[in-house]
Structure formats: C-alpha cells, structure tokens
Amino acid sequence: MKFSKIPxxxxxxxSLYSRALEELLLEHVNIIASDKLAQKCGVxxxxxxxxxxxxxxxxxxxxxxFVKELLFEIKKILGLNRRWRMALVGIGxxxxxxxxxxxxxxxxxxxxxxxxxxxxxxxxxxxxxxxIHHIDELPTVVKEKNIDIGVIATPASQAQATARLLxxxxxxxxxxxxxxxxxxxxxxxxxNVDFTVKxxxxxxxxxxxxx
Amino acid sequence: MKFSKIPxxxxxxxSLYSRALEELLLEHVNIIASDKLAQKCGVxxxxxxxxxxxxxxxxxxxxxxFVKELLFEIKKILGLNRRWRMALVGIGxxxxxxxxxxxxxxxxxxxxxxxxxxxxxxxxxxxxxxxIHHIDELPTVVKEKNIDIGVIATPASQAQATARLLxxxxxxxxxxxxxxxxxxxxxxxxxNVDFTVKxxxxxxxxxxxxx
DNA sequence: AATTACTTGTGCAAACAATCACATAGCTGG
DNA sequence: CCAGCTATGTGATTGTTTGCACAAGTAATT
Numbered sequence: 001m002k003f004s005k006i007p008x009x010x011x012x013x014x015s016l017y018s019r020a021l022e023e024l025l026l027e028h029v030n031i032i033a034s035d036k037l038a039q040k041c042g043v044x045x046x047x048x049x050x051x052x053x054x055x056x057x058x059x060x061x062x063x064x065x066f067v068k069e070l071l072f073e074i075k076k077i078l079g080l081n082r083r084w085r086m087a088l089v090g091i092g093x094x095x096x097x098x099x100x101x102x103x104x105x106x107x108x109x110x111x112x113x114x115x116x117x118x119x120x121x122x123x124x125x126x127x128x129x130x131x132i133h134h135i136d137e138l139p140t141v142v143k144e145k146n147i148d149i150g151v152i153a154t155p156a157s158q159a160q161a162t163a164r165l166l167x168x169x170x171x172x173x174x175x176x177x178x179x180x181x182x183x184x185x186x187x188x189x190x191x192n193v194d195f196t197v198k199x200x201x202x203x204x205x206x207x208x209x210x211x
Numbered sequence: 212m213k214f215s216k217i218p219x220x221x222x223x224x225x226s227l228y229s230r231a232l233e234e235l236l237l238e239h240v241n242i243i244a245s246d247k248l249a250q251k252c253g254v255x256x257x258x259x260x261x262x263x264x265x266x267x268x269x270x271x272x273x274x275x276x277f278v279k280e281l282l283f284e285i286k287k288i289l290g291l292n293r294r295w296r297m298a299l300v301g302i303g304x305x306x307x308x309x310x311x312x313x314x315x316x317x318x319x320x321x322x323x324x325x326x327x328x329x330x331x332x333x334x335x336x337x338x339x340x341x342x343i344h345h346i347d348e349l350p351t352v353v354k355e356k357n358i359d360i361g362v363i364a365t366p367a368s369q370a371q372a373t374a375r376l377l378x379x380x381x382x383x384x385x386x387x388x389x390x391x392x393x394x395x396x397x398x399x400x401x402x403n404v405d406f407t408v409k410x411x412x413x414x415x416x417x418x419x420x421x422x
Numbered sequence: 423a424a425t426t427a428c429t430t431g432t433g434c435a436a437a438c439a440a441t442c443a444c445a446t447a448g449c450t451g452g
Numbered sequence: 453c454c455a456g457c458t459a460t461g462t463g464a465t466t467g468t469t470t471g472c473a474c475a476a477g478t479a480a481t482t
Contacts, residue, residue, distance in 0.1 A: 008412070011412055011415050012408055015412070016408065018411070019390060019391065040392065042392045042394070078414055078418070079417060084410070084414055093307065094308045096304065096308070097303075097304035097307070098406075101305070103390060103406075104407070107407055107411075149410070149413055149414075149417075179230060179314060189412075189416050189417075191410075192409075195309075195312070195315075196314060196318055197223055197227065198386055199315075199318070199320055199360070199386060199402075200225070200229070200289050202384040202385075202400060203291060203360075206290060206360075207289070208290075
C-alpha cells in the first residue's frame with residue numbers, strides 16, 4: 001500500500017466518516033450515499049468518494065455504501081480493529097479528565113498505565129482503577145505493559161523531557177496536550193491537541209470580522 | 212486587510228510563533244532569526260518569513276526580529292491584545308479541567324460563565340469562583356456578561372443543540388470538544404478539539420509502519 | 423569607502439489538495 | 453431484456469500551500 005501518497009487530511013476525514021457511520025449504525029441506517037455522509041461530516045461529496053478510493057472500491061454504483069461494511073473497512077484502514085494500549089503522563093486536572101473519558105475505551109483506546117512526579121500522588125489508585133506510578137518507573141512499566149501510545153498531559157516545562165523518556169522506552173507515537181511543539185527523532189509521530197491555538201484562531205476571526 | 216487571502220494554516224502558525232516568542236522573552240532573548248524561530252516551532256524558515264509578510268515587514272535584514280516587538284505585532288494580528296470572555300457549557304470532568312486550566316487566563320481568555328443541565332450541579336460554586344447556571348439561563352446570561360466565545364464540553368448527543376443555543380444568544384465563535392461535526396450557519400466559526408481523531412491518526416501511522 | 427557576513431522579503435516553481443463533471447455500473451420496472 | 457434512474461469512481465482542472473533561491477538591505481570590519 002502506498003503509504004506516502006495518501007494525504008494526511010484524508011486520514012483525519014476517515015476518522016470523521018468512521019464516527020458518522022457508527023452513529024448511522026445505531027440509527028439502523030443500512031445504506032448511505034456519499035452526499036449524505038459528506039453533509040454529516042461537513043465535506044464535499046466528491047471528497048468522500050476520493051478519500052475512499054485511495055483504499056479500494058467500497059460502494060455500489062446507483063446505490064451507495066453499506067454502512068456496516070464501510071465502517072468495517074474504514075476501521076481496518078485506520079487500525080481500529082484492535083485495542084491500543086496507552087500510557088498517560090501527568091495526573092493533573094486534564095489528566096484525570098482524560099482517564100475518566102469513556103469515549104476512549106469505546107473506541108478501543110485504553111489507559112493501561114499512568115505516571116506522575118508528585119510523591120503525594122504516586123501510589124494512589126484512580127477511580128478508573130489504575131495505580132499512579134512514579135515517572136522513574138516509566139521505562140520498566142512501558143515495556144512490561146506493551147504500551148503503544150504515550151499521552152503527555154504534563155505542564156509545558158516538562159513535556160519535552162517526558163517525550164524523550166517515552167521515546168527511549170520504545171514508544172513510537174505520542175499525543176501531546178502540552179502547549180508547545182515537541183521535537184522528535186525521525187520516524188516518530190506526535191499529534192498535538194492544542195486548545196490555545198484553536199482559541200487564537202477564533203480570536204483572529206472575531207477580530208477580522210469586526211474590522 | 213485582505214482577510215480571505217490569508218491561509219488558515221498561517222494563523223495557526225502565528226499562534227505557535229507567539230508562544231515561542233513568549234518563551235524567548237522570559238529567557239531574555241532580544242533578537243531572533245527566522246531559522247531559530249522556525250526550528251522552535253517545527254516549520255520551514257521561509258514559511259515563517261512568508262507568514263509574517265502577509266501582515267507587514269517586522270524584521271531587520273541581516274539582523275533578525277526583535278522578540279518583544281514581533282510578539283506585540285503578532286498578538287495584535289491575532290487579537291490577543293484584549294481579553295476574551297468565554298462561556299462554558301457542560302461541567303463534566305473535561306469542563307472542570309478546562310475551567311481550572313491556568314493557561315487560558317494567562318493568554319487573555321476567561322471563563323466568565325458556566326452552564327450545565329444537571330439540577331444537582333446548578334447553583335454550586337466552582338473552585339475558580341463561577342456559579343453554575345442552568346442552561347435555560349444561557350440566553351440571558353450570555354447577553355448580560357457580553358460573552359464572545361462559547362465552549363462546548365457536553366456529551367456529543369447534546370452538542371448540536373448547545374451550539375444552536377449559543378448561536379441564538381448571539382455568539383459568533385465556538386470551541387467544540389464534543390466528538391462530532393457541528394453544523395453552523397454561514398458566518399459563524401467552530402473550531403474542533405478532537406482527541407479521538409488525533410488518536411486515530413496515530414493508530415493509522417502505527418499500523419502502516421508495521422506493514 | 424569598500425568588503426564581507428548575515429538575514430530578511432519575495433518571485434517563481436513545484437507539490438499538494440479540493441472540486442468538477444462525466445463515463446461507468448448497478449438496480450428497477452415494464 | 454431494455455430503458456431510465458441513480459450514485460459511484462475517476463480523469464481533468466482549478467486552487468492553495470509550501471519551499472527554493474536570490475535580490476535587497478543592514479551591520480561590522482578593514
């Protein structure tokens with residue numbers, strides 16, 4: 001499969017399609033056309049078809065897509081036909097909210113280990129069951145528990161060091177909630193979840209509009 | 212100013228530059244070249260210069276950019292030279308984490324009103340000071356308190372209805388944390404903060420790499 | 423004053439992404 | 453079994469974004 005030829009925006013949209021299909025499935029909709037799906041996801045219908053075309057022919061001409069089948073295929077493409085084991089670093093307000101978030105588990109993502117530096121927190125058990133490890137135990141625990149993805153919810157000041165630690169422990173993919181750009185070696189991936197950048201976008205648009 | 216000609220990616224990067232410059236200011240760095248700034252933000256140096264060129268000439272050839280001055284200009288462009296008043300809807304784990312997040316206030320964003328539907332929560336006062344209003348009071352409170360930005364942290368099932376409520380109350384910009392695409396009338400803006408989409412990206416890359 | 427070293431600002435080309443528009447294929451009804 | 457209808461899959465087109473490469477401007481040094 002030609003990995004490099006697929007636009008990253010396509011992957012993001014596949015994720016949206018998957019979510020929309022999941023919803024349709026609950027509503028017992030069996031068949032959906034690219035128009036409808038596109039509308040639900042706020043994109044162009046041709047875009048939907050082209051995105052899917054990168055990976056195969058999943059529709060039936062004159063009919064549309066079978067919801068269940070398409071969902072299955074998209075999940076396979078994205079790698080959602082398995083469970084992913086995550087480690088969380090930083091048990092502040094945000095960290096706690098993330099661990100408690102049910103959507104993750106529903107989607108196949110699971111926090112199997114959590115870490116913090118604060119001695120007052122280490123050793124305590126979270127409502128969701130995990131025991132808080134000290135960050136020094138990260139290398140050992142990550143290997144023991146076969147972690148796939150690291151999630152950084154530390155203050156910005158400690159985020160880069162945390163990333164290095166995760167990388168050294170063999171983790172290839174990081175979801176970063178700290179407000180800074182993390183530097184990573186070639187071949188590793190970071191995705192940033194950046195509230196303030198999004199807010200700045202809103203502020204800019206509101207400011208422009210007012211001019 | 213030609214609003215429409217500026218790439219949205221540029222705005223997002225300006226936000227990153229702003230943050231990097233803020234950091235440099237704390238480190239008492241006076242002057243910075245586009246290389247260094249670019250590296251700090253993980254982009255191409257020419258990109259930095261081009262992004263800035265949309266708005267004016269802020270640098271000195273042969274020298275670089277004065278950190279303080281450039282930061283001031285970028286903040287002016289983004290509309291960060293004022294305070295923004297936000298309303299939060301949905302006081303779950305995530306909502307609580309957001310209200311407690313100090314970075315917002317530091318950047319000029321402030322939660323001046325919070326709402327929920329749960330009668331058990333309504334009337335209580337948060338550690339950060341706000342009293343939880345019932346969602347029915349939203350139209351009144353939003354107008355009274357001159358809210359600029361609405362933040363949705365409700366379950367997905369209630370997000371679209373919440374958005375409509377915010378729009379009807381006169382709010383033009385929404386930050387959405389619920390995992391779905393919100394439909395908005397022309398001229399309104401939504402920014403989505405979407406954890407699971409980001410995770411799906413990571414899952415995809417890990418899956419591909421393994422092939 | 424001329425030379426050197428440096429870094430911005432920008433025209434241009436290349437890469438990438440989104441959209442249009444239509445040929446193609448499947449289904450339905452007569 | 454054919455005609456008409458519908459919605460996919462995709463070649464062509466348009467538009468957008470990025471990055472290179474260099475002219476232009478500044479400062480420091482001789």
